[in-house]
Amino acid sequence: xxxxxxxxxxxxxxxxxxxxxxxxxxxxxxxxxxxxxxxxxxxxxxxxxxxxxxxxxxxxxxxxxxxxxxxxxxxxxxxxxxxxxxxxxxxxxxxxxxxxxxxxxxxxxxxxxxxxxxxxxxxxxxxxxxxxxxxxxxxxxxxxxxxxxxxxxxxxxxxxxxxxxxxxxxxxxxxxxxxxxxxxxxxxxxxxxxxxxxxxxxxxxxxxxxx
Numbered sequence: 001x002x003x004x005x006x007x008x009x010x011x012x013x014x015x016x017x018x019x020x021x022x023x024x025x026x027x028x029x030x031x032x033x034x035x036x037x038x039x040x041x042x043x044x045x046x047x048x049x050x051x052x053x054x055x056x057x058x059x060x061x062x063x064x065x066x067x068x069x070x071x072x073x074x075x076x077x078x079x080x081x082x083x084x085x086x087x088x089x090x091x092x093x094x095x096x097x098x099x100x101x102x103x104x105x106x107x108x109x110x111x112x113x114x115x116x117x118x119x120x121x122x123x124x125x126x127x128x129x130x131x132x133x134x135x136x137x138x139x140x141x142x143x144x145x146x147x148x149x150x151x152x153x154x155x156x157x158x159x160x161x162x163x164x165x166x167x168x169x170x171x172x173x174x175x176x177x178x179x180x181x182x183x184x185x186x187x188x189x190x191x192x193x194x195x196x197x198x199x200x201x202x203x204x205x206x207x208x209x210x211x
Contacts, residue, residue: 001186002033003118004078006071008085008096009040015124015165016040016084019157019175023082023122026179032080032186037071039099040085044068046098053106059113061102072103072113080118080186081146083137090129092136104140112145112201118186119146120178123156124165130156145201149185151178 005024009016017036024034044066052062059076060069075081083100085092092100107113121137123130134154141148155178157171165171 003080005082015159022175023179030183087129149181
């Protein structure tokens with residue numbers, strides 16, 4: 001099994017990276033391979049709502065010049081996905097949002113490529129805005145019918161300078177417990193294949209209240 005983690009921070013080894021490493025270390029102890037991809041230092045254009053991915057259904061975003069499609073194929077073949085971001089104005093980073101908007105929308109219009117994969121979100125914050133950012137990241141996982149492991153608190157760790165999050169003893173436990181629970185859930189899913197029949201995917205129903 002393998003898990004792909006995305007670091008939405010502009011800093012390669014800042015507190016978001018440390019949070020992801022805390023979780024992936026627990027996964028690796030259970031024999032699960034992990035990879036952390038640095039998204040936050042890239043130039044990624046936001047979704048333009050062109051609709052071509054809906055028309056083409058080729059698991060590709062038509063916007064050129066970045067690595068979104070490469071990452072999406074890695075996500076398709078991963079068993080689990082972790083989304084990590086620092087907090088910018090009580091929200092995830094702009095680059096991370098652009099990446100997730102495009103990747104998860106392409107996934108949704110291509111038979112739910114990420115459906116029933118195990119997904120988790122982690123946030124690194126100086127002081128406030130951790131929960132709004134955590135909820136933003138979870139929105140992508142929940143919409144995609146992914147399976148979410150939990151910890152013993154919300155998956156937010158505190159720190160300002162790179163590495164300072166390692167001094168947050170409660171945050172350390174939160175990430176450690178999340179990693180253990182994620183490994184357990186991944187194994188449940190893997191061992192259930194061929195034994196427990198998953199529910200069929202329903203076609204999306206769209207409704208609005210504008211007449």
